[in-house]
Amino acid sequence: MIRIIAFVVAVIVVAAAATWISEPPGRVEMAWGDYMVETSPGVLAAAVAVAAAVVLVIAAVVRFVWIGPRRVSLARRRRRERLGYRALTQGLVAAAAGDPKRARRFARRADALLEEPPLTLLLSAQAAQLEGDDHAAHGYFEAMLDQPATAFLGLRGLLVQAERTGDTARALELAERAFALRPETPWVLTALLEMQTRAGRWSDALGTVKQALRHGAVGEDVARRRQAGLLFERARALREQGEVREALRMADEARAADKAFLPAALLSAGLNKESGRDSAAQRAVIEAWRHCPHPALGRLFLALHADRSAAERLKRVETLVAENSHHAESLMLLASQALEAKQWGTARQHSERAATECPSAGVYRLLARLEEAETGDGEAIRRRLQQASEAPPDPAWLCTRCARASPAWSIVCDSCGAFDSIEWRTPSRVEASALPQESATATDDDEEEQPVPAAAGTAAE
Ligand SMILES: [Zn+2]
Incomplete structure (x- = not known):
């Protein structure tokens, strides 16, 4: 204004x-009809x-x-x-x-x-x-x-509410809608995979993993491992339905997806052995031992050679572990087989090396068995058992979320429902002391296993 x-x-x-x-000079005149202005x-x-x-x-x-x-x-x-x-x-x-x-x-x-x-x-x-x-x-x-x-x-x-009330069908529907909106969001991916897995919808879950990889929500390694895990679960479900051939095909697909995925190798080897295809089972064990040596593979391997003498089995084990003979599992398998073959010197050499490189309760229990078998020296046996009680506990299949032990790997934790959370690892002393004795034994799908007590201080079998 x-x-x-x-x-x-x-x-x-x-x-x-x-x-x-x-x-002063000049004038202006304007005429409009009868009007005249002069200024x-x-x-x-x-x-x-x-x-x-x-x-x-x-x-x-x-x-x-x-x-x-x-x-x-x-x-x-x-x-x-x-x-x-x-x-x-x-x-x-x-x-x-x-x-x-x-x-x-x-x-x-x-x-x-x-x-x-x-x-x-x-x-x-x-x-x-x-x-x-x-x-x-x-x-x-x-x-x-x-x-x-x-x-x-x-x-x-809504998804969290549906999960809490146990409305799995609604939770799956909501997870699918969330995935359609934002497939790259990690929690959506995990939720959808969990729902599809719990519903046994293996093909859908595999499709979800592929999409997640395409959207960059997971890396290639994780995607491969999850593909292997889902194929393994599918194979296990088929085995339970008695469809052994199809189960074997799936287990081999799982092995191909991730060579370092032990459960698939164990399942494939176990199924081959059950079907009388011992050489295929042996190939699966040898291949897996290169990537992920594990006591269950060793037990399966020995079972495949059960009709041979202990000394012959030791020779076979030496061939099996040739490529990674320094690995603690290789040393343990060699030592225990040498003990079976009563080759005390070889057993002592391998078990003492295992104790130096990777001391665990299992190694000292093995040494106690060796003392018992070779010398019968009560004092030496007691000392080894004492060392076993003080050593780190034996590894087990443990959930990374709830820390509970499972008898075998599965894609969903039976205790807390977490997805892809179970790993073969050494429990902490606190975890080990909290493990109930029966679930602390790590056994796998293929049976006639010797239990592996996970709790510290457990006496030798
Ligand atoms: Zn859990």
């Missing part, structure tokens, strides 16, 4: 100056300037009348927004601090003040969850599905 007045004043000043400059050029210039100023003032007044109320409403809206975002912030802080009542109150306030359904829905759902009001939370999650910005979050909330 001030600028307009200044402009008008400037125009009048300029017009007056023009009049003063243009005085000097200076007066005409001043009249034009005044007319322009009047038009500008009218325009300014109209603009003020037109825009003024809108400005007022804009200011009011901004204030509501400011209060709304403050309520939202306070609500989120309350939710993070675990104060459901406060969170709910601020959620309602923010909802009334803001036109931001995604944000207020999120806070309302969090507050309802904190209060343990699953029904209300369910409603908020459902409402989130209608908004593109929150649909994914809503699916997650």
Whole structure:
């Protein structure tokens, strides 16, 4: 407004100056119909300037009348927004601090003040969850599905609820919807794989792994291992149904997907042995020993040569471990077989080397057996058993999430339901002491095994 007045004043000043400059000579005459205007050029210039100023003032007044109320409403809206975002912030802080009542109150306030359904829905759902009001939370999650910005979050909330209530069909459906929205998100991938695996939908699960690899959600190594794991589970299911040929084909596919995946090699070798195809079983064991030496492979190998003498079996074992004879499992297998063959010197050499390189309860139990067989020296046997009780526990199939031991590998942990969480590893002393005796024995699919006690301090068999 001030600028307009200044402009008008400037125009009048300029017009007056023009009049003063243009005085005195000359006249202007304008005729329009019967009307005739006669004036000097200076007066005409001043009249034009005044007319322009009047038009500008009218325009300014109209603009003020037109825009003024809108400005007022804009200011009011901004204030509501400011209060709304403050309520939202306070609500989120309350939710993070675990104060459901406060969170709910601020959620309602923010909802009334803001036109931001995604944000207020999120806070309302969090507050309802904190209060343990699953029904209300369910409603908020459902409402989130209608908004593109929150649909994914809503699916997650509903999925967690469905899993908690054990509604696996609904959980699978929700996981599939979430995967269609964002296949590259790790939790979606894990959830979908878990659901498909639990439902025994192996082909779908394999397809999910391929898609995850394509979207870069998992690396090639993880994808290969999961493919191998899923094919292994499929093979195991087929074996249980008595379809041995098909099970064997799947187990070999699993081996091909990941050569270092021990369970597939064990299953393939075991199935070949059951079908009387000893040489195929032996090839599978020899191939697997190169990538992942393991006591169960050794037991299977010895079972394949059960009809030979102990000395002959030792020779076979020497061939088996030739490529990685320094590995602790190779040394242990050589030592125990030498003990069977009563070749005390060889048994002592290998077991003492194993004790130096990778001391474990199992190595010292083996040394105790050797003392018993060779010398019968009670003091030496007691010393070895004492060392066994102090050494790191023997490895077992352990879940990385719940730390429970399983008798064999499986793609889903029987205890906590985690996906691909079971690994062959040495338990910590705390884990080992917590393991129940019967589940602490690591046996595999192929039986006639000697149990491998995982707890420290277990006496020799
Ligand atoms: Zn577990």
